[in-house]
Amino acid sequence: MGDADRFLGSWLVSEYVYTPDGHAIGVVHQRRELRRLNDHRIQVIQHCVPEPALDGHPMAAFAGEWVFDLSIEGRLRRYHGPDVVGCGEVWGEGMMIGRGLWPRFGKLFRSFAMLVTPDRQVTGGRFFVGPAPVACIVGVGVPEHTGASWPVLHNNEHPGMLATCWRGHVHRLSPEGVVIDAHPLERQYHRSAVTEATPARTVMLRYDRQKISGDGVGIGWRIGALFEGDILFTPEHSVTFLEVCDSVTRIIVGIRRHYRAGLLEYVETFQLTAGG
Structure with missing residues (x-):
């Protein structure tokens, strides 16, 4: 199984949102679907529902559907838009670091995705406006086909x-x-x-x-x-x-x-x- 195949399918993702200095604000629930278009291209569709606690925060505008294509070139992942433009690098098995721009959302980003087990991944990163951070995201995802509910990441345990x-x-x-x-x-x-x-x-x-x-x-x-x-x-x-x-x-x-x-x-x- 190739690295890209590890993330294919539908995932339920709970994204915990923090202020840049680490205060918890709320959660964005996301249904993330990765569809293979051909051997070298994947379409990513994200349906996002921010909690009411995020009303008035920039992450409230993350609500709705976001779509972009991702091409696979060796260990490089290129994001071709329309909603995400940038690239990511795969390091080892099941670990990726990315950066780029969400044009419609109006934010720059740095991101990570790491498989903990074949059916559980941790994901997240930061959104920026210019050099100024807007939010830090720490999330967890599980395959939707397992029948699981929204996954939980216990964020206060050292x-x-x-x-x-x-x-x-x-x-x-x-x-x-x-x-x-x-x-x-x-x-x-x-x-x-x-x-x-x-x-x-x-x-x-x-x-x-x-x-x-x-x-x-x-x-x-x-x-x-x-x-x-x-x-x-x-x-x-x-x-x-x-x-x-x-x-x-x-x-x-x-x-x-x-x-x-x-x-x-x-x-x-x-x-x-x-x-x-």
Whole structure:
């Protein structure tokens, strides 16, 4: 099964809407359908119903139907409009990062979609007007054919409260998306710090609200189930990270982009399970 096939079909998606500084506002319920037009093109149809709590917020205008075509060129996904224009990149299996414009909605966007299991995905991103963020979205989707109701993402549970030890694997990919290697990964949550161990090394980071210190320095912010930020391990080695903790499956999925003097050096994708 190709990566595009993993997202085909009809999905029920609950999109939790937050202010740019992380305050919960409401939920947009979305029925998302991906139809294959041919071997290299997919049509995406989204039917969106914002909750009344979003009345008066820019996301209230997200109501209604939105349609765009998506072409598949290797690991690149091009969005051809009319309602979404831009592109996305696939990293590994079931993980995509995108950016572009919703012309009719009048917002720029950055987005992510990551499969937690074959029948559950976490999705989201940010909407912007110019450089100013308007909303942060953290969502979860399940296939409609399962007969499930609108899925739920518990957004207030810190991973360290679910389990202190998480185990899984990390894949390292080249800037072209080729897998370089894969290793076991173990994460331990302590009172105010996190350690991550692979066979090659152990990294310890301390957290004081948004500030990150220890083996690297940076800023991280948690919005619902989403945790993202930037860390510098040396003046020229920086990491941009994004991960989502799904407390329903007790799985964390994420992506880390490593830059050397401003150029993308490699990308890590990972999945961890509580207790391993």
